[in-house]
Every structure is written in C-alpha cells, then in structure tokens.
Amino acid sequence: MARISEKTIDKIYEVPLTEAIGKIYNDTSYKINGNIAKGNSPFNSERTSSFSVINSKGIWKDFSSGKGGNNFISFVMEYKKVDYPEAVKICAEALHITVEYEEETEVAKQKREEKQTALQLLDKTAKLFQNNFNSPSFGGGQGEAWWKQYMLERGFTEETLQSFQIGYALHGQLYEIFKEQGVVTLAEEVSLLNKDASGNYYSVFRDRIMFPICDLRGHCVGFGGRVNPQYVQKCESEGKKAPAKYLNSAENPYFNKSKLLYGLHLARKSMLDTKEVYLVEGYTDVMRMHQIGLLQTIAPMGTALTDEQISIIKKHCNKVILFRDFDPAGQQAAFRDMQLLLKAGLFVEILPNPSEGGAKSDPDTIGLREDAFEYIKSSKTDALLYFVKRKYEQLKAEQGFEESGKKKKFRFLPEFAKKFSDYVVQTILDISDDYTKENYIDIICDDFDISKKSITDGIKKQEDSFFYKQKQVDLKDVTRFYEFPADVKDPNEFADDIIQYGIFQTNNQIYALTGKNEEYFKSVSNFSIEIVQHMQDEKFPMKLIRICNIFGREIIFDTLSQNINSTQGFFNLVTGFGNFNYQGTAAIHQKLLTYLFNKMGHGRKIEILGWQPEGFWVWNNEIVLPKKRVEKINSEGLFKHRDECYYIPSANKIYENNTGRYLSQKKFQVFQSEIPLEKYLFQMVKVHRRHAYSAILFAFSSLFQDIVVNHLGFFPLLFLYGRGSSGKDNLGEAIQSFVGKPQSAINLESGLSTGKASIREFAQFSNGISQLSEYRRGDKQTDGTLKSLWDRRGYKMGTIESKVSTDEVPILSSVVITGNEFPESQPLLMRVIFEEMNKNEFTQDEIREFDRLKAIIKQGISSVSNDILEFRENVENDFIEEYKRTKSQLNTSEDFKGTAGRIVDNLSVLTTFYKLFNSYGIHFPFSFPELLDHWKEVVTNINNKLSSAxxxxxxxxxxxxxxxxxxxxxxxxxxxxxxxxxxxxxxxxxxxxxxxxxxxxxxxxxxxxxxxxxxxxxxxxxxxxxxxxxxxxxxxxxxxxxxxxxxxxxxxxxxxxxxxxxxxxxxxxxxxxxxxxxxxxxxxx
The missing domain is CATH 1.10.10 (Arc Repressor Mutant, subunit A)
Known part of the structure; x- marks a missing residue:
C-alpha cells in the first residue's frame, strides 16, 4: 500500500510559513512584511488584523477565533476542514511540490497510524494545558493564577509563552476526559496517566507548569512539568519530602530523550540560515534566548549530549556555541560537550563567564540584560582555546608568578609544563578533522610558548595506546577500566565524576578509587555528603553541610570550614551526629574535598532577621521581596535570591524542637492573620483610644527604621506610662505583633545590670521591635542606655587584630518602654514619645473588646506587615522630603511653638509615616486633625514632666x-x-x-x-x-x-x-x- 513519503512532507515544511499560507489564504488583507505576515481572520467575518504568522517562530495564530498551529499543514486542515492526508496534497499542490509515494506494509501502516493517534492525543493535551494556563477561572478570579504570575515575573512575554505553548496541568483533570474519549490506555502509554498501587489511574502531571516537548515538525511528543514552588515550600515547612522541581514524560515509543532537542522546531530555520546553534541548559533558557532574538537556540533533554542529538545538530549547522551555566557542573558539562562536538567535526565556541571570579551568572540572568543580544553575539569565543587558557592560568597561579617592574617572560617549570602539555593533548586528542587539529596545535604552541613536538608526540602516544582505542569504542563506558561493587548498578551514570575526581556517590555512600594501581572503587562511608554552601566571614568562615546515611537519616548542619579539612577532624565531626562512619585515607580525603569544593554553592549565613542589605525581608519562615514575591524558607533554612544562596540557621528543622537555641528568632515569623490590616488597626484604637495612634504609627515606622536612621541618625522611643491595669503592656504586645509573636520584655525593675547583654537584644532583628518593662526612675545607667538607643549608639569592643581597632554591636530594633513611673532625666524625656495611660477601670463592653484584641494578638497578625513592606521602595524615595515638610509644619504651628527640638523631631517621624501611608492608600482609623490634637496632648504631658523634673x-x-x-x-x-x-x-x-x-x-x-x-x-x-x-x-x-x-x-x-x-x-x-x-x-x- 502506498503512502505520501516523508520526503514530500519535509519539502512542505521547508517553505517559509508566511509564503506558504499566502498561497492558500489569498484575502487582500493578508500582507507579508519580512519575517511576519498579518491579515483579517481566515475563520470568521471579523474585520481587524487578528491573524498573525511569524516565520522565525514557525507559528500562526488567529486571535479572533483562538485557532493556531505551528506548520502549514495544520493551517490547511483548519482552513479547508480536511484530514491530514488531504491537507498534505493541498499543500503540495499550492507549493508546486510533486507528491511522492512510498510503499508501506500493513504492519508499518498500523504503526504509523498508532503514532498519528498518539501524537494527536498529545497535541490536544498540550492545547488543553495551554487553555488552562490562560484561563482566569482556574486562578480563582484573584488576578493572575500562580502559574501565569510565575512565568510573567520571570520576564517572559505573552508572545513567548504562546510560541512555546506553555500550559498548566490541573489536579485530576485528565482521567475523566480520557475515560470519556476511550483513550485511557493510550494516555498511559504516552505517560499522561499512571496507576497507583491499588490500580487506580492518576495524572502524571499535577499542579505543574507544562512545557510541551516537540519533534522537528512541531508535534508534541512529551512534556516537562515545573512544580508549584508554593507546594514545595509547604512540604518543606511540614517536614515532608518535596516533589522533584522538574518532571519529564517517561520514555515511551514516541518520547526518546536522547533523540530530542527542546525548541528545535522553532530554531530549525534560523539554524539553517545562520549555520550555528546556541546550546543552553533547560526549557526557560531556550525561551529566554528566543525572546531576545537568538532564535537558533536549543537545549538537550538531559545533562549530556548524545550521539543522536549531535547528528541532528549536524544536519542543520556546522557551529555550536555552548552557553551552559557558569557553575562548576555547568562548565564540566560544557567541556564534555566540546569534546563530543569536536569529535563529530563541528566547530565549537563558548560564552565565557561575564563575572569570572565575582558574582554568579547564567544564561537566564544574562538574557535579562538590556544589551543581551549584542553582548552574547560579541562575547563568544573559541571553546577549546578558552578551556586551554583557563588551564594555563590555573597552572600559572599554582606555580606562582609575580609581576615585576621589568618585563619578565613567564615559563613553566618542568612539572607544570608537563601538566599543561598533558592537558592540551587530552583536550585536542578527539578532534576528528586533521586540519582543525593541526591548526589548534599551531595556535596553542604560539600563544602559550609550548613545544609542538611535545604535543604531537603526546597525541601519537595516546592514539597508539590500548586505553585510547577502547575509549574510541565507547568514550563513556568506565566499566572497561575499573571494577565496581555489586551494589553500583550503572557506574557510567557517574562517568564524569569517576574520570575527574576518582570519587562518586550513590546509594548514600561515598565510593573512592583505590587499589595498588587504582583499578577498583570501594565504599569509604555509610553516608553521602554535600556542601550546600560556603559562607564567607572574615573571622569564622563556615560551611553548610548535608549528610544522609544508608538508613535514610538526614542531617543538615553548619560548621566552621576548618573542621572538615583534616581526615580526623572530618571523622570526629560526622560521627558526632550518630551512625555516620568514614573510612577514607588522607589521600582519599583530599580527593573528596576537591570533589565537594567544586560542587559546593556559595552564600551567606543570616543570623540577624528582618531587613537585609540585599533588598529583602527575612522572617524565620518566609522571605519577602517587596513588590516581587513572597516565598517560604525550606526546612533546611535555605533559600536562593539572584543566584546567591542564603542560610537561616534558626529556620533549620534540626533546631525546631531545641528549646535552648534561637528562641527569639523562632518568634520572629509570619503568622497568617484572619483579619485585614485596617480592621486590626481599628481594633487597637477601639481598645486603647488615642494612645493607639502613636502605637500604630510607631509600628509602621519601625518596619522602615533603617531608612529613618540613615537620614536622621536617630529613631524615637515610645514610652507607655500609667498605673497598673491600664493596658500599657497589651498595647506594647500589639505593637510587637507586627513582627511576630511578642518577645519577652526585658525587665528594668532591677536596673540594666548587664548593659552589654541588653544592647545585644537590640541587634537581633533589623527593623524589629523590642520592649522594656517596669521602668524605675533614678537609675542613671538605665537612663544612659535608653538615650543611646535613641541615638543608635551601639556597644563598641576591641578586637585582637589591633590595639586600636574595634567592632560594634549595632542598635537595629526600635524600643517600646512601659512602666508605672516616668523619667526624671530631661535628656531622656525629650527622646521619648510619651503616652500617659491612667484609665484602669473599664466597662464590660470595653473588657470584651480588650479580650478580642488579646485573642487576635495571640493568634498572630504579622502577615499584615508583608502588606506594609510592599511600599518599601516608596518610603525610600519619599521619606526625607516628606519629613522635612512635616517638621516645618509642626515647628510653625502655634500648638507646638516653643516645644523642644527633639520632641518635634520624634513627632515628625511618626507624622511623616501617617502622611506617606495615607497617600499609599492605607486608611487609618483616625484623621490627620485627630492626630494633631493628640500630639498636643502628648506635648503637654511631656512639658509637664519636664517641668516636674x-x-x-x-x-x-x-x-x-x-x-x-x-x-x-x-x-x-x-x-x-x-x-x-x-x-x-x-x-x-x-x-x-x-x-x-x-x-x-x-x-x-x-x-x-x-x-x-x-x-x-x-x-x-x-x-x-x-x-x-x-x-x-x-x-x-x-x-x-x-x-x-x-x-x-x-x-x-x-x-x-x-x-x-x-x-x-x-x-x-x-x-x-x-x-x-x-x-x-x-x-x-
């Protein structure tokens, strides 16, 4: 039986899409302009240009009807209402392509039809996911749903999301649809459904952003799914195992990762035109490059290129530009890619790290630059020479070379010369083209002053060796050269680590190369290990380490860097956590350190919670990036921001039940409030009357006190004075609740006997709120300490580095003071906002409202502060100018004439925050005139106390x-x-x-x-x-x-x-x- 040949179909695909569609759709509105064509809808009577075709992306879309596709044949099927074979004939006739037929057996026909049915199911599912992604109803009607919001916040445009058909998989949506269509078995075969232990079907992809993976013709053959980050955070906060970040379709007859390249169907034409391709890491890297105009960008479906993928690339271009991540793993992958591509006869270039030796960078970050396209095009360099130069500089540094006034030619000592020569030999050994290999040898010898004979001799020696010949048979088969324990099922999975380090990890064990001639691997531990991150500190550099033993017991801990450097120190460290045994020799330990160091991350340890200089707020359970996102800290106390990893030890689950560690920090967390911010403010005023005015504005301003101190050099103190049972302690707790569960107040009744320790209390939280209770007048040391809190004068202490150098414990938190007595010290009185709370008899209704406020505080309301922190950038821009206007207004008011300057300064700070947040749309439960009336009372009270003092x-x-x-x-x-x-x-x-x-x-x-x-x-x-x-x-x-x-x-x-x-x-x-x-x-x- 004859069928239309694949050759005919390929010829149809090769015609530019704008031109091909123009052959069929001859409406006068359809105009081709370079790479793009636009016209009225081909599918209804709509008379505006809603129909768009883009050659470079290989897509057509009619926004009026919602129809779209990624090839000419799919357009003809929709436009002419015909099946696939008939559409192919129409396309061929329109493009003057002779339809060729080929004989097909019944078995072949059956397989083709089965594949066609499977691909149709996958295509329909991709469209279903895409509709989910764009449907506001699935987001609950509360703005963009998390999946859309996530992709938009990543900077992807609607056009890019449309081009890559990005979708969303709902929970439990597919089974009922497939059951109704009678394709459940087929859905299972193509990895859309799976069975649980009870034999019940469930969707493989649930609550994930979906990336359709297409073949060369744009047919969906599988999916990659990105997990909901909020769900991961929830799992980690509950101590549950989080699902994989990305989940791909399982291998099946239609989905073979080794033969697929993500984005190839969109990159194909540009690859053919430019004769080059950019090779990146993952789905979003491809999307980013396409969005900035580098349409010839693809990604392999895994960490390493396969021979099949390289073969596909060779059919479209002759040059590959490697654009991997710039971390050690990414660079190792790039080096391996280069060797395979050179061996295949391709030219290879690479994007060098733009921040070599500095901050991390990656394709996604670079793609966000305004000049990304020009930067990438101008920065690429020859890959082999890049790696050779890096090795040269590394060996040069190891040998040691100091620049001097006189120009002195650098030469390697024999030991390092041999190392460099060996590296060059191994790097160029596999280049298949002799002319290219010879050129590289000449350039390297000229540029790095190395003997050409040493290189050519080294190559000949390698080529003559049995090892090399076997390597050519299968470069990745390490089992040909080493013996492995029986419990290591697939050693080739760890080939890169085996070759580079002589160390690898699997089965929660460390395996090291050993034996007289290093011919076999053995286990040297009953645990696996990872250095999550190195945390730099001038005095105490630390490392965050994760270990997991063969019984599944996992420990994440931080330790001084020096504790892992020696074999014995490392042994003592890990055995201190229980059943973690290490038997590595000194030589093995050095290899292990190299292995761990090259793979470890870098970051910072955060011990002071609250506002961070990098521009985010840290709770003990959550991170707030104002106007960007809020994300949970994982159970290990880790989160990542701008490629930097941060560790919050107090959030590490190992301290969760430790009552002796991080007690204050554990209170400094988000408690989700069931009532909105403005209702909470109203309740504070309802209970505490005008005294709540100061309290509310003090809490607001405390969240931004670093801005105030940076501009003014001080921050007000709030003093709640009054007889017993007047509610002053409750009002203090209401203020502290803005930053978590109220901290235990520092009792001043016996005086600040340990001033240094008390100062440290105010350094625990940046922009936090602390409370001092039971103030007693007459203690000069206490009064002096309180004055220093207003002035933000921390505690200075000498260092061992120098006789004159000092460190300082800073004041970072604001202070609420409560007491039955008021200060007599005039300098202190002028530094406080004084609330005299004398009412201590209340009606039953007032008591009920008081109890209601107390219950709200107990439940927790700190989530409202996230809403306030959203205005961080506004406050940074607006504070100082508004403060100057406010201070001038109060100074010129008849009500405040003659008032001490510091008193006006304090009131101006709080009044400024009233004005700012009122302009930002926060509705306070009191008006501006009411606030000024209250300030008159406050000033009168302070003046009376000043007089009495x-x-x-x-x-x-x-x-x-x-x-x-x-x-x-x-x-x-x-x-x-x-x-x-x-x-x-x-x-x-x-x-x-x-x-x-x-x-x-x-x-x-x-x-x-x-x-x-x-x-x-x-x-x-x-x-x-x-x-x-x-x-x-x-x-x-x-x-x-x-x-x-x-x-x-x-x-x-x-x-x-x-x-x-x-x-x-x-x-x-x-x-x-x-x-x-x-x-x-x-x-x-």
Missing part, C-alpha cells in the same frame, strides 16, 4: 512630702517651721533646706543642689516675693528668725500645698479642743 519642682515635691510626713523628725509643720498668711508661705530657708535635702536624696537617689544654688534658684522663680529679717514662725517659742516669702498661688502644686496647710490647721485645732493619745492618722496622699 527641674530642681525647683523636686524641691517643692520634697517640701510637700515632708508636709505630709507624720512620722519622725523629717516633717514640715505649720506654725512650727513654716507659717502661711494670705496665700504666702514664710519659712527659714536654712531649716527647711536641711529637711528637704535629706528627703531629696532618699526620694531621687541623688544629692540636692548646694544651699547657695538652691536659694538662688528659688529667688529666680516668679513665686518668690522677698525676705524678712525677723519673723516669728514657731508659735511655741518666743523667738524670731529670718524668713523667705513664697506666693503659693504661683506654684504648680498650689492646690496640694494649700490643702495640706488647711489639713494641718484642722489637725492643730483638734489638738486644742480634744485630747487624744494618738493623733497620727494618715492623711490622704
């Missing part, structure tokens, strides 16, 4: 206390040591000062000013009237004394003193009329 205020406070004192000699009594006449107090200053001076020390724990200074201060007051040289004050003694006269009505405590005067008079009168044995009943205080 003056020596004059303290004098009269002591005077009043001694008036009220009923016991002992330290009392001031009417008509005994003072008298009152018409609102004037008369007393002998020396006598009264002696009593007050002793009370002053007892009350304030400090000495009073000397007598002369105190007299001067009293005379300078408005209340001072004058002096009398002779006045009888003690009515029981017939003598006079000098006296000063004070107008009581001009004192701030006028009422208290006059009430006490009246009380003492009444008491004196009662003595004169009634006889009592005991009359020292306590006066009201």
């Amino acid at each position: 003056s020596p004059i205020s303290k004098f009269w406070d002591c005077f009043l206390f001694c008036m009220r004192n009923r016991v002992g000699q330290e009392n001031i009594t009417i008509d005994y040591n003072y008298k009152e006449e018409g609102g004037k107090l008369l007393f002998n200053f020396t006598t009264i000062f002696g009593i007050v001076q002793r009370q002053w020390y007892s009350q304030y724990h400090e000495a009073a000013p000397n007598k002369t200074e105190m007299r001067r201060l009293l005379k300078d007051e408005k209340s001072y009237v004058g002096e009398k040289k002779s006045e009888r004050i003690n009515t029981q003694v017939n003598s006079s004394t000098s006296a000063i006269i004070i107008d009581v009505n001009l004192l701030s405590i006028r009422e208290e003193i006059l009430n006490e005067v009246e009380f003492q008079r009444m008491k004196a009168n009662s003595y004169s009329t009634t006889t009592y044995n005991n009359v020292d009943e306590e006066a009201p205080y």
